[in-house]
Amino acid sequence: MKRDSFQAIADPTRREILNMLAYKSLNVNAVAENFEVSRTAVYKHLKILTECGLVVVKQQGRERFCEARLEKLNEVSDWVEQYRKFWTDKFDSLEKYLIELQSKNTQSENNITNPSPLSHDI
Amino acid sequence: MKRDSFQAIADPTRREILNMLAYKSLNVNAVAENFEVSRTAVYKHLKILTECGLVVVKQQGRERFCEARLEKLNEVSDWVEQYRKFWTDKFDSLEKYLIELQSKNTQSENNITNPSPLSHDI
């Protein structure tokens, strides 16, 4: 289906699911209980979240526990943050933010992830 | 239609439009010229972006200049940033791990592409 995080979080139910799973894993039924819509509908949302990596599922007996992988949101964060300066009115704040970002980047220059605000990796 | 920013940026074409308008205003035709799809299709995207306030239109003669209002993205930013710790913490752990690893074996730095082996249990 080639879904991405942007599409996944466009739906308010899916955002709520992510919030619900942020601090504790729940099985499919437990997630579904929190919504008006049917279990099957929630299951489909979970499937979409799984497809784009925002949720992983771990089988445990007949239950399947859903776990949020919120670090996948960095794809969205990176895109949005490149425009942060447009709503951060005080230049100081932006400067501070950039400095903070810069220090992070230099610390990790020799490895793994591309820290560019435009990167869509991992 | 009660659209929100989350839905607006779910579409890649609309994200590209926003990027295009980030630093300069363009009239409708000028925006449309940059895309494969028809002017009418682009116009509809612009309408959606206008409806949720991410773009404002200023008439000038027979032309309508589209201006990005990227500060409206703070709705998205606020939501995403509340979860930043979920990937910043991991990143920190990875950094520590790599620094430790590098001090023992410098060659290993090229092999690590995914921080998931270091996942915290939440």
Added chain:
DNA sequence: TTGTTGTGAAACCAAAAGGTTTCATATACA
């Protein structure tokens, strides 16, 4: 005036999204 340009809107279409009900099946438990 006449023709060209920039734009909005209408009618239409196929596919995707989000939902439902129903059924199948594997696991747990009395």
Added chain:
DNA sequence: TGTATATGAAACCTTTTGGTTTCACAACAA
């Protein structure tokens, strides 16, 4: 064993999405 539970999948439906072609019209330019 037999029954309840947790889940996945299929079939189906309606609305939304993203696109098209076509037409209307105001503003500009010759």
